[in-house]
Amino acid sequence: xxPGSLAAAFAVGLVLAIVVFLxxxxxxxxxxxxxxxxxxxxxxxVVLKQRHDQLPxxxxxxxxxxxxxxxxxxxxxxxxxxxxPTEPIPEQAVHAEATSRAVRSLFAVVEAYPQVRSDxxxxxxxxxxxxxxxxxxxxxxLYNDQVYRYNARISTWPTLLLAPLFGWRQRQFFAAEPDxxxxxxxxx
Numbered sequence: 001x002x003p004g005s006l007a008a009a010f011a012v013g014l015v016l017a018i019v020v021f022l023x024x025x026x027x028x029x030x031x032x033x034x035x036x037x038x039x040x041x042x043x044x045x046v047v048l049k050q051r052h053d054q055l056p057x058x059x060x061x062x063x064x065x066x067x068x069x070x071x072x073x074x075x076x077x078x079x080x081x082x083x084x085p086t087e088p089i090p091e092q093a094v095h096a097e098a099t100s101r102a103v104r105s106l107f108a109v110v111e112a113y114p115q116v117r118s119d120x121x122x123x124x125x126x127x128x129x130x131x132x133x134x135x136x137x138x139x140x141x142l143y144n145d146q147v148y149r150y151n152a153r154i155s156t157w158p159t160l161l162l163a164p165l166f167g168w169r170q171r172q173f174f175a176a177e178p179d180x181x182x183x184x185x186x187x188x
Contacts, residue, residue, distance in 0.1 A: 026153075026158055026159040026162055027166070029153060030153055037143065040139065040146050041089070044136065047139060048083065051129060052083055055076060058106070058126065058129060062106065066109060066116060069109050072102075075102045075105065076106050079101075079102040089172050090172045092174070093173075096174075100133060140175075143174050144174055144175065147172070148173075
């Protein structure tokens, strides 16, 4: 072997080693992000289920005290019934947002009635659901951050070249539909 062919073989080997190194590190980074997304979603799912389990108790506690506000209670029950943990994440996000809006409406009604507001059982349930709503918001933010990182990672070089090989596709954010998240019109 001549020194020139030896240098060429070394250069080809070095380039090949760099390509393999980049492929392995990119693959590992994407797999780690996918695991973080799955973990973040599992955390959201736990809190959604907890809220789902608490809503009937709140509705029952308030039902007798708010017999004339059945529309609000019906909306909470309808939103709760729409939840399904087997739906795709975008649909779950829409149902979670609808449930949050229904719960906020219920809390607004509860605030308007002193006899309901002073009931300890209602207060305890309201505090628990408010705590769960805060946890959902925090965990949604973490989930969406991980999805953003993953989507950005598979959209940039060199991972962009690997994405079609491994079937990596953009993940959906946990967010309400744009028309669901818009602010209501107010007359001032």
